[in-house]
Amino acid sequence: xxxxxxxxxxxxxxxxxxxxxxxxxxxxxxxxxxxxxxxxxxxxxxxxxxxxxxxxxxxxxxxxxxxxxxxxxxxxxxxxxxxxxxxxxxxxxxxxxxxxxxxxxxxxxxxxxxxxxxxxxxxxxxxxxxxxxxxxxxxxxxxxxxxxxxxxxxxxxxxxxxxxxxxxxxxxxxxxxxxxxxxxxxxxxxxxxxxxxxxxxxxxxxx
Amino acid sequence: xxxxxxxxxxxxxxxxxxxxxxxxxxxxxxxxxxxxxxxxxxxxxxxxxxxxxxxxxxxxxxxxxxxxxxxxxxxxxxxxxxxxxxxxxxxxxxxxxxxxxxxxxxxxxxxxxxxxxxxxxxxxxxxxxxxxxxxxxxxxxxxxxxxxxxxxxxxxxxxxxxxxxxxxxxxxxxxxxxxxxxxxxxxxxxxxxxxxxxxxxxxxxxx
Amino acid sequence: xxxxxxxxxxxxxxxxxxxxxxxxxxxxxxxxxxxxxxxxxxxxxxxxxxxxxxxxxxxxxxxxxxxxxxxxxxxxxxxxxxxxxxxxxxxxxxxxxxxxxxxxxxxxxxxxxxxxxxxxxxxxxxxxxxxxxxxxxxxxxxxxxxxxxxxxxxxxxxxxxxxxxxxxxxxxxxxxxxxxxxxxxxxxxxxxxxxxxxxxxxxxxxx
Amino acid sequence: xxxxxxxxxxxxxxxxxxxxxxxxxxxxxxxxxxxxxxxxxxxxxxxxxxxxxxxxxxxxxxxxxxxxxxxxxxxxxxxxxxxxxxxxxxxxxxxxxxxxxxxxxxxxxxxxxxxxxxxxxxxxxxxxxxxxxxxxxxxxxxxxxxxxxxxxxxxxxxxxxxxxxxxxxxxxxxxxxxxxxxxxxxxxxxxxxxxxxxxxxxxxxxx
DNA sequence: CATGAATGAGGATTCATTCAT
DNA sequence: GATGAATGAATCCTCATTCAT
Numbered sequence: 001x002x003x004x005x006x007x008x009x010x011x012x013x014x015x016x017x018x019x020x021x022x023x024x025x026x027x028x029x030x031x032x033x034x035x036x037x038x039x040x041x042x043x044x045x046x047x048x049x050x051x052x053x054x055x056x057x058x059x060x061x062x063x064x065x066x067x068x069x070x071x072x073x074x075x076x077x078x079x080x081x082x083x084x085x086x087x088x089x090x091x092x093x094x095x096x097x098x099x100x101x102x103x104x105x106x107x108x109x110x111x112x113x114x115x116x117x118x119x120x121x122x123x124x125x126x127x128x129x130x131x132x133x134x135x136x137x138x139x140x141x142x143x144x145x146x147x148x149x150x151x152x153x154x155x156x157x158x159x160x161x162x163x164x165x166x167x168x169x170x171x172x173x174x175x176x177x178x179x180x181x182x183x184x185x186x187x188x189x190x191x192x193x194x195x196x197x198x199x200x201x202x203x204x205x206x207x
Numbered sequence: 208x209x210x211x212x213x214x215x216x217x218x219x220x221x222x223x224x225x226x227x228x229x230x231x232x233x234x235x236x237x238x239x240x241x242x243x244x245x246x247x248x249x250x251x252x253x254x255x256x257x258x259x260x261x262x263x264x265x266x267x268x269x270x271x272x273x274x275x276x277x278x279x280x281x282x283x284x285x286x287x288x289x290x291x292x293x294x295x296x297x298x299x300x301x302x303x304x305x306x307x308x309x310x311x312x313x314x315x316x317x318x319x320x321x322x323x324x325x326x327x328x329x330x331x332x333x334x335x336x337x338x339x340x341x342x343x344x345x346x347x348x349x350x351x352x353x354x355x356x357x358x359x360x361x362x363x364x365x366x367x368x369x370x371x372x373x374x375x376x377x378x379x380x381x382x383x384x385x386x387x388x389x390x391x392x393x394x395x396x397x398x399x400x401x402x403x404x405x406x407x408x409x410x411x412x413x414x
Numbered sequence: 415x416x417x418x419x420x421x422x423x424x425x426x427x428x429x430x431x432x433x434x435x436x437x438x439x440x441x442x443x444x445x446x447x448x449x450x451x452x453x454x455x456x457x458x459x460x461x462x463x464x465x466x467x468x469x470x471x472x473x474x475x476x477x478x479x480x481x482x483x484x485x486x487x488x489x490x491x492x493x494x495x496x497x498x499x500x501x502x503x504x505x506x507x508x509x510x511x512x513x514x515x516x517x518x519x520x521x522x523x524x525x526x527x528x529x530x531x532x533x534x535x536x537x538x539x540x541x542x543x544x545x546x547x548x549x550x551x552x553x554x555x556x557x558x559x560x561x562x563x564x565x566x567x568x569x570x571x572x573x574x575x576x577x578x579x580x581x582x583x584x585x586x587x588x589x590x591x592x593x594x595x596x597x598x599x600x601x602x603x604x605x606x607x608x609x610x611x612x613x614x615x616x617x618x619x620x621x
Numbered sequence: 622x623x624x625x626x627x628x629x630x631x632x633x634x635x636x637x638x639x640x641x642x643x644x645x646x647x648x649x650x651x652x653x654x655x656x657x658x659x660x661x662x663x664x665x666x667x668x669x670x671x672x673x674x675x676x677x678x679x680x681x682x683x684x685x686x687x688x689x690x691x692x693x694x695x696x697x698x699x700x701x702x703x704x705x706x707x708x709x710x711x712x713x714x715x716x717x718x719x720x721x722x723x724x725x726x727x728x729x730x731x732x733x734x735x736x737x738x739x740x741x742x743x744x745x746x747x748x749x750x751x752x753x754x755x756x757x758x759x760x761x762x763x764x765x766x767x768x769x770x771x772x773x774x775x776x777x778x779x780x781x782x783x784x785x786x787x788x789x790x791x792x793x794x795x796x797x798x799x800x801x802x803x804x805x806x807x808x809x810x811x812x813x814x815x816x817x818x819x820x821x822x823x824x825x826x827x828x
Numbered sequence: 829c830a831t832g833a834a835t836g837a838g839g840a841t842t843c844a845t846t847c848a849t
Numbered sequence: 850g851a852t853g854a855a856t857g858a859a860t861c862c863t864c865a866t867t868c869a870t
Contacts, residue, residue: 018829038329040247043864054831056867065865118329121391122245125322131394138392163400170389170396171404177388178381184328185345187338189377193370197378204411225854250839261856263842272840432833452743454661458861468835473862529746535805536659536739545808552806577814584810585818588799595798596791598742599759601752603791607784611792618825639850665844675852677846686844 023061026051027075027109030068035105035115039069039123072109073120073130077137079112084141084176088148090158094202097172098195100179114180138173145169158206171205230268233258234282234316237275242312242322246276246330279316280327280337284344286319291348291383295355297365301409304379305402307386321387345380352376365413378412437475440465441489441523444482449519449529453483453537486523487534487544491551493526498555498590502562504572508616511586512609514593528594552587559583572620585619644682647672648696648730651689656726656736660690660744693730694741694751698758700733705762705797709769711779715823718793719816721800735801759794766790779827792826 029051033042044065048055062068087096105113124131149165151157160168175198182189236258240249251272255262269275294303312320331338356372358364367375382405389396443465447456458479462469476482501510519527538545563579565571574582589612596603650672654663665686669676683689708717726734745752770786772778781789796819803810 035332038247038333040245041333044866045864048832055865056832057830059866060829115329115332118325118332121388122322122325122329124391125242125325126245126248134392135395142393166397167400167403167407170400171408174382174385174389174404174408177385178383181328181384181388182377182381184331185341186349188342193374193377196374197381200374200411201378201381201408204407222853229854251841252839262840263857264855266841267854429832436833449746452661452747454659455747457859459859469861470836470863471834474833479861529743532739532743532746535802536736536743538805539656539736539739540659540662548806549809556807581814581817581821584803584814585822588796588803588818588822591799591802592795592797595742595802596795598745599755600763602756607788607791610788611795614788614825615792615795615822618821664842669853676844677853678851680845681850 019061022053022057023071024109025053026058026061026068027071028107030072031109031113031116032107034069034072034119035113039119069123070130070133072116073123073133075110076112076116076120077133079110080117081137081141081144083112084145087145088156090206093172093206094195094199097176097179097198097202098191100176101183101189101191101194103183114183117180118184142166142169142173145172160207168205168207171201175201175205226268229260229264230278231316232260233265233268233275234278235314237279238316238320238323239314241276241279241326242320246326276330277337277340279323280330280340282317283319283323283327284340286317287324288344288348288351290319291352294352295363297413300379300413301402301406304383304386304405304409305398307383308390308396308398308401310390321390324387325391349373349376349380352379367414375412378408382408382412433475436467436471437485438523439467440472440475440482441485442521444486445523445527445530446521448483448486448533449527453533483537484544484547486530487537487547489524490526490530490534491547493524494531495551495555495558497526498559501559502570504620507586507620508609508613511590511593511612511616512605514590515597515603515605515608517597528597531594532598556580556583556587559586582619585615589615589619640682643674643678644692645730646674647679647682647689648692649728651693652730652734652737653728655690655693655740656734660740690744691751691754693737694744694754696731697733697737697741698754700731701738702758702762702765704733705766708766709777711827714793714827715816715820718797718800718819718823719812721797722804722810722812722815724804735804738801739805763787763790763794766793789826792822796822796826 026047030042030047032050033047036042037046044055044058047068048058051058058068062071087093089096100114103112103114105115120130120134124134146162146165146169148156149158149160149169150162152159158165158168179194179198182194233254237249237254239257240254243249244253251262251265254275255265258265265275269278294300296303307321310319310321312322327337327341331341353369353372353376355363356365356367356376357369359366365372365375386401386405389401440461444456444461446464447461450456451460458469458472461482462472465472472482476485501507503510514528517526517528519529534544534548538548560576560579560583562570563572563574563583564576566573572579572582593608593612596608647668651663651668653671654668657663658667665676665679668689669679672679679689683692708714710717721735724733724735726736741751741755745755767783767786767790769777770779770781770790771783773780779786779789800815800819803815
């Protein structure tokens with residue numbers, strides 16, 4: 001009944017926060033389902049159940065299933081970028097790369113998942129929008145990484161010439177992709193052997 | 208009623224050949240559909256149309272859709288093995304690996320396809336049988352490759368110690384996986400840059 | 415959010431009631447379809463239409479078509495038991511048995527239907543579960559009937575020795591089965607003749 | 622080349638015989654399949670395999686599946702009539718009726734089968750032609766049986782008045798139907814008990 | 829906001845029937 | 850005559866999406 005000047009504002013803000021938290025809940029649930037069943041075999045009922053809400057409610061937050069897939073893909077791309085960014089320390093580079101092999105599948109929608117990495121990549125073959133988003137995200141990651149390779153050691157970089165920086169960081173990315181692939185295809189692979197192989201390439205790539 | 212000693216034999220043989228050619232036709236069609244739509248979105252009607260036959264006829268040659276998926280996976284694993292085997296020549300190694308990036312998607316069911324490589328890998332997350340088949344095929348490939356790294360140069364090998372042979376060939380596989388991944392995720396990637404990156408790693412890995 | 419102690423309870427109860435009424439609607443529709451077309455020629459689309467709902471909705475209430483068949487069989491067995499139980503009055507016994515010949519095919523899933531009696535019996539030849547359910551239900555009916563034959567007249571029974579009670583009530587069941595069969599196979603059979611035949615056997619069996 | 626006046630005739634005759642034997646082979650196979658799977662779940666491929674011939678060939682001898690069903694029904698009706706006819710001996714009447722309970726399912730298309738008795742009866746609900754055929758066959762059987770009840774003992778009959786003969790033989794038929802039904806629904810029924818029940822009714826009906 | 833019942837189009841699979849060989 | 854490959858309509862069932870409550 002009273003006119004609280006903050007009331008409307010606070011309500012909107014609270015509503016927005018609620019909305020975001022609901023979206024997050026859905027995305028976390030969807031991620032679990034997608035990891036388990038793939039984008040196309042996971043069904044909305046399962047996602048709803050995993051999110052502890054009714055199927056109908058999901059449609060208040062996402063236009064349709066594809067919008068959820070796209071949101072997951074986008075969050076995966078960001079999670080990948082974050083993870084690559086964290087790598088920038090030559091000493092730990094090899095450990096960080098090897099760590100992809102051990103990555104456990106997290107429930108959080110914003111953590112990187114190797115199965116989803118493959119799911120997304122496969123999806124890119126079919127959906128041009130997905131292909132574009134992935135391609136752009138990966139290019140950005142490589143540019144960023146190349147910039148680090150290029151910067152002088154004084155600035156915390158590796159001090160390579162621009163072209164060579166690009167080439168060496170591509171080599172590094174190939175290595176990361178390779179480790180992810182092995183995780184999925186040969187999960188029982190000998191860790192020590194992998195470590196040595198990664199070390200060898202990291203050594204030559206970082207100079 | 209007539210006693211033609213070759214008759215029965217020839218008949219059986221012709222029927223068997225027909226059967227095999229029909230299976231091949233279905234597999235080639237399925238491959239195209241799977242590349243285009245993925246294992247689960249490709250539908251039997253589309254495969255039938257691509258194979259130029261009625262949906263019902265497919266079931267005379269494959270028990271169900273899953274049997275087709277498994278047959279495609281098996282043939283892809285074999286095609287991959289063949290392709291890796293052809294690599295054994297240090298001079299052309301780098302070219303052969305870079306070639307993965309250019310691979311066109313062939314209609315033949317027994318040619319290797321990068322999109323299917325991802326589709327299969329994603330499937331392995333869900334289906335233990337697929338996971339096992341892939342894991343075993345990849346292990347076999349690595350063992351074979353390692354044997355080449357180990358053999359003395361006189362025998363056409365690279366002459367590394369067993370452990371080191373294993374480690375170096377794993378590094379090579381990581382590289383191949385990496386190139387495949389880039390093909391899918393950054394198809395516009397600069398070939399020259401890729402070539403240099405691959406060359407650099409191949410050089411250090413082979414010796 | 416509100417604390418209405420009856421709210422949850424009432425909601426659950428209403429939902430349960432709805433669920434039951436939907437199941438009943440489906441069973442009544444299925445019964446009509448099964449009588450008309452038999453278990454295997456009746457199709458889900460027809461049942462859905464008869465139940466005035468979409469085909470998909472049926473699967474919210476029954477796992478599959480077979481579950482509907484089994485539910486119908488179970489309800490038919492119970493309806494048969496009820497009907498046999500109502501017979502226990504020597505004066506009306508003959509009328510009650512003859513009545514099987516006049517039975518109209520009701521829409522209600524829980525009323526006994528002669529065509530379904532045959533459909534079920536035929537099904538029992540193929541499905542061991544059905545065979546077991548029928549056999550047990552029929553045995554139970556006979557046991558119950560035999561108990562009535564055995565009880566002393568003071569207790570409203572017929573006062574036969576246990577073995578004879580069993581034998582006489584089996585004779586009665588043979589008679590009931592016979593009337594049902596004639597209804598299906600010779601629906602134009604002369605009622606008066608049937609009545610006399612039934613009377614004659616009932617007389618000797620009960621007395 | 623020679624004009625043998627009997628040749629054409631013999632050829633036709635041989636062809637006719639062949640045709641009949643083929644039809645019989647199909648009917649025997651169909652009977653086995655129908656007993657095992659029912660009219661509607663038995664499929665042409667199974668019948669063809671059971672008859673040791675190709676599916677296509679069946680259509681040279683029967684217009685379609687329904688024609689086979691009708692032929693089986695017709696042969697079953699005839700087999701039933703034969704069996705009832707063989708009953709005419711008061712001494713063995715009870716044994717003959719009880720024998721229905723022991724009837725094994727024969728491979729021959731012209732032997733009576735209890736499961737098919739039910740399958741046919743169920744079918745009669747749906748197909749008016751089947752209903753008519755069954756009704757007429759059963760009426761004929763009853764008429765024939767009644768005639769025996771009516772004939773004087775000198776003529777090997779039982780010497781009842783026409784109306785009573787009809788009524789008593791209907792009672793007998795009810796009994797036969799009842800025994801068949803129990804065979805299907807309670808195959809573990811105590812034989813001794815059944816025998817006594819049948820004896821009791823046969824005694825009163827024939828006496 | 830939230831629910832979950834309801835829809836109906838779409839997908840895998842089966843099978844009676846035909847027909848080229 | 851005989852085969853069995855081929856057809857395609859029909860069937861069961863699933864699931865993304867909607868909407869009354």
